[in-house]
Amino acid sequence: MIGCRDLRVHAGGRELLHVPELDVPAGSVLAVLGPNGAGKTTLLRALGLLGPHRITGDVLLDGHPATRAHLRIAAAAVLQRPILRRGTVAANVAGGLRFRGAPRAAARERAAPWLDRLGIAHLADRDARTLSGGEAQRTCLARALALDPRVLLLDEPFTGLDTTTRADLVADLAAALAGRPTATVLVTHDPEEAAALADDVAVLVAGQVRRHGPTSDVFDDPRDLGTARLLGFTNVVGTRAARPEHTRLGAAREFAVAGRLRRILTLGSAVRLDVDTCDGPLTCLYPDRDTLDAVPDIGAEVSVVLDRHKIVTAAPPVDRPARPPRARGRGEGRYSGVFGPPMR
Amino acid sequence: MLLPGLVEALRLLASGDENTWSITALTLRVSLTATAIALVLGVPTGAAVALTRFPGRRVLLAGANTGMGLPPVVIGLFVTVLLWRSGPLGAFGLLYTPIAMIVAQAVIATPVVTALVAAAVQQVDPDFRAQMQAIGATRARALLALLGEARLPLLAAAMAAFGAVVSEVGAAQMVGGNLAGQTRVLTTAAVLATSRGQFALAIAFGLILLGIAFLVNLVLTLAQQR
Numbered sequence: 001m002i003g004c005r006d007l008r009v010h011a012g013g014r015e016l017l018h019v020p021e022l023d024v025p026a027g028s029v030l031a032v033l034g035p036n037g038a039g040k041t042t043l044l045r046a047l048g049l050l051g052p053h054r055i056t057g058d059v060l061l062d063g064h065p066a067t068r069a070h071l072r073i074a075a076a077a078v079l080q081r082p083i084l085r086r087g088t089v090a091a092n093v094a095g096g097l098r099f100r101g102a103p104r105a106a107a108r109e110r111a112a113p114w115l116d117r118l119g120i121a122h123l124a125d126r127d128a129r130t131l132s133g134g135e136a137q138r139t140c141l142a143r144a145l146a147l148d149p150r151v152l153l154l155d156e157p158f159t160g161l162d163t164t165t166r167a168d169l170v171a172d173l174a175a176a177l178a179g180r181p182t183a184t185v186l187v188t189h190d191p192e193e194a195a196a197l198a199d200d201v202a203v204l205v206a207g208q209v210r211r212h213g214p215t216s217d218v219f220d221d222p223r224d225l226g227t228a229r230l231l232g233f234t235n236v237v238g239t240r241a242a243r244p245e246h247t248r249l250g251a252a253r254e255f256a257v258a259g260r261l262r263r264i265l266t267l268g269s270a271v272r273l274d275v276d277t278c279d280g281p282l283t284c285l286y287p288d289r290d291t292l293d294a295v296p297d298i299g300a301e302v303s304v305v306l307d308r309h310k311i312v313t314a315a316p317p318v319d320r321p322a323r324p325p326r327a328r329g330r331g332e333g334r335y336s337g338v339f340g341p342p343m344r
Numbered sequence: 345m346l347l348p349g350l351v352e353a354l355r356l357l358a359s360g361d362e363n364t365w366s367i368t369a370l371t372l373r374v375s376l377t378a379t380a381i382a383l384v385l386g387v388p389t390g391a392a393v394a395l396t397r398f399p400g401r402r403v404l405l406a407g408a409n410t411g412m413g414l415p416p417v418v419i420g421l422f423v424t425v426l427l428w429r430s431g432p433l434g435a436f437g438l439l440y441t442p443i444a445m446i447v448a449q450a451v452i453a454t455p456v457v458t459a460l461v462a463a464a465v466q467q468v469d470p471d472f473r474a475q476m477q478a479i480g481a482t483r484a485r486a487l488l489a490l491l492g493e494a495r496l497p498l499l500a501a502a503m504a505a506f507g508a509v510v511s512e513v514g515a516a517q518m519v520g521g522n523l524a525g526q527t528r529v530l531t532t533a534a535v536l537a538t539s540r541g542q543f544a545l546a547i548a549f550g551l552i553l554l555g556i557a558f559l560v561n562l563v564l565t566l567a568q569q570r
Contacts, residue, residue: 050474077478083469085493096479143479153478 001025001183002047002075002151006057009039009046009207016053017042017207023060024200026150029177029184031198031215033191033230039207040187041080041155047185048077048153061151073100076149078157082136084128089120089135092128093142100147114142117176119168134165141169145176152177152184158193170196191232195219203227221312228314235282235306239313242306244285249273249296250305257282257304261296271295275304349547356548363525368552371529374442375510376560378449382457382505385450387498390461391491395473405462411455416448420515423448427519440521445529448515453505460504464497465490499568503561510557530556 003023009016017039024030034040046055049068058065061074076096084092090108093115097107115121118138123131131139137157144152157173158166174197177184188194194201194215201218203211211218211227222228225236233241237257250256259277266272271292273284282304286292296302356364392398393405425431427439427447438444468490469475476486491498513531520527522536530553537546 045474048478050478052474072477072480072482075478076480077475079471079475079478081469081471083472083475085489099476099480099482099485147479 001060001062002185003060003063004047004058005060007043007046007059008056009042009053010056011053015207017046019043019209022202022209022212024151024183024185026181026183027179028199029186029197030200030202031194032185032187032202032204033189033194034204035189035230038204040189040204042207043204044077044153044155044185044187048075048151050077071151074149075151075153076144076147077153078137078140078144078155080155080157080159082131082133082140084131084136084139087128088124089126089128089131089139090115090124092139093120093146096143096147111142111146114146114176118142118145118172134161134169137161138169138172141173141176148180149182152182154184154186156187156189158188158190166193173197189230191219191230203230222314225314228312233312233314235304237277237279237282237306239315240306240311241314242311244272244283245287246307246310247282247284248286248305248307249275249284249292249302251303259302259304261298261300261302264295264298275302277304346547349544350551352544353548353551356545357552364548364552366525367528367530367533367549368556370442370527371510371531371553372556374445374516374529375449375506378446378453378509379502379506381446381450382453382509383502386454386457386501386505387461387491389454390458390501391465391487393458393462394465395487395490405459408455408459408462412459414452414455415514416452416512416516417514417518419451420448420518423451423515423519439519440523440527442520442527444519445516445527448519449509449512452512452515453509456505456508457501460501461494461498464494464501467497468493496568499564503564506560506564507557510553510560 001024003021004019005021007017007019007022032040032043042053045051046053047059049055049059049066049071059071060066061070066074085095090111094104094107094111097110098104102110115124118141120135120138120142123135123139128136128139141157158169161169170193186193186197198215200213201211201215202209203218205226211223218227219231222231222233222241225239225241228241229236232243235242235244235247257277257279259275259282261273262276262281263274264271265274266289269287269289271286271289273286275282275284284304389404390408393401393408423444424439426433427436427444428434429439438447472490472493473486476489477483481489511531513535516522516527516529517532517535520529520532522528522532530549534546534549534553537543537549
């Protein structure tokens with residue numbers, strides 16, 4: 001397993017990151033979610049001792065402080081942009097094994113199954129410079145997985161891929177990791193990727209872990225609105241937040257928000273409605289156009305209703321340290337505060 | 345006049361004219377050695393300028409870029425002053441020797457290599473070394489992989505350096521003195537022949553020079569485009 005204690009990263013006299021404690025057990029996936037510039041990449045690179053910044057504190061490998069030499073053997077990382085060497089796809093996938101001293105033929109042999117598993121076997125003899133973004137990303141993943149690492153560090157490996165390729169790659173990665181004793185850290189800004197792949201989620205904001213726990217717990221109870229937004233609950237009314245797909249136009253009634261329809265976007269079979277309200281802009285997403293009874297005109301007065309069964313309640317973002325969570329059973333009272341007073 | 349020059353050149357080479365061969369051999373020895381020294385000094389310097397941050401880094405790079413266009417005569421002058429009998433390095437008695445020519449040509453070629461290597465290495469993705477280390481490369485292996493990645497422009501730097509020194513005449517003339525059988529190279533021999541009105545001989549030297557430049561660059565290009 002990989003972890004850290006009192007990990008700090010400094011650059012230019014500024015502290016970019018401080019993580020007092022973080023552990024990722026063997027066989028589990030931790031997703032690090034956060035907005036742009038939160039320090040996600042910095043954390044990932046610090047865990048791999050991959051520089052370029054000054055790192056203090058300990059990176060722990062199986063509970064013991066690790067050096068760069070330890071991590072060189074135990075860990076493999078896929079950085080944000082796919083970086084491949086000149087040469088064929090097969091040679092690139094075998095590249096990590098070659099670095100670790102495997103003879104050329106043995107490295108090719110051990111890498112071959114990963115070409116299959118990542119769906120790039122047919123590209124084996126292609127020049128790596130001619131690959132598409134998705135193919136290059138698959139090659140990078142195969143190169144890291146072929147090392148059979150105890151620690152896998154992934155920095156937004158699905159960024160810039162089209163939706164279908166991304167879904168395929170997420171599924172392929174999940175299958176590749178299933179049943180392996182690899183401790184995986186996945187940096188992402190996409191809550192869906194986190195939900196699909198991760199056992200645990202850490203929410204990183206401004207270089208600090210704001211929330212850390214099992215994926216379902218964090219998604220059910222984001223605790224603050226900043227975290228809720230990161231998790232896709234982008235429609236915020238007071239202390240309540242909901243996803244666009246759980247927000248509907250409805251009759252004016254209690255707890256509905258009045259507003260003016262600003263924009264209608266057709267996204268394939270889905271329809272997205274943007275409404276300006278006194279609580280700020282809200283978005284309604286109808287995955288199926290037919291479920292929308294009648295499309296109002298732009299500029300029409302409408303009321304927006306957050307689905308009370310899909311809502312989360314969270315405190316406004318604050319800079320003071322979070323209070324310890326209120327003890328309660330899982331699931332119990334998840335929505336109890338929705339229409340009650342704010343939690344704090 | 346070109347045709348008699350060509351015929352004379354072929355005759356000189358074919359007849360195994362000892363004088364011509366020794367001039368050609370010295371030209372190759374001096375220019376290849378100077379290029380090798382420039383590579384040994386310039387590749388690490390260029391890589392360091394591209395990959396690390398240290399005080400004076402940008403000034404060094406600007407110096408190297410300026411050095412790419414420095415007239416060989418100026419370098420010849422400085423090296424001559426340094427090696428002059430009463431100069432700081434006069435005690436070694438190196439002036440008017442092939443070593444002096446190698447020194448001067450290495451000084452000409454090193455900034456060329458440094459500037460081109462810095463540019464070549466900076467073209468590679470800034471995360472390249474980190475990614476290589478992230479899949480198990482040591483720092484040294486990652487650096488070698490980076491240089492391998494930049495090998496096309498690196499070989500171009502070697503070609504540019506060799507081209508700069510094999511074709512220059514000012515420094516070779518000043519620090520070598522164009523002594524027959526000792527420091528006469530193709531360029532200084534061509535200048536002398538021209539000044540004597542022996543145009544056919546001068547053209548012959550010129551053609552041999554072109555041939556050498558082409559052969560060396562052919563070898564490097566074949567290595568580059570492998």
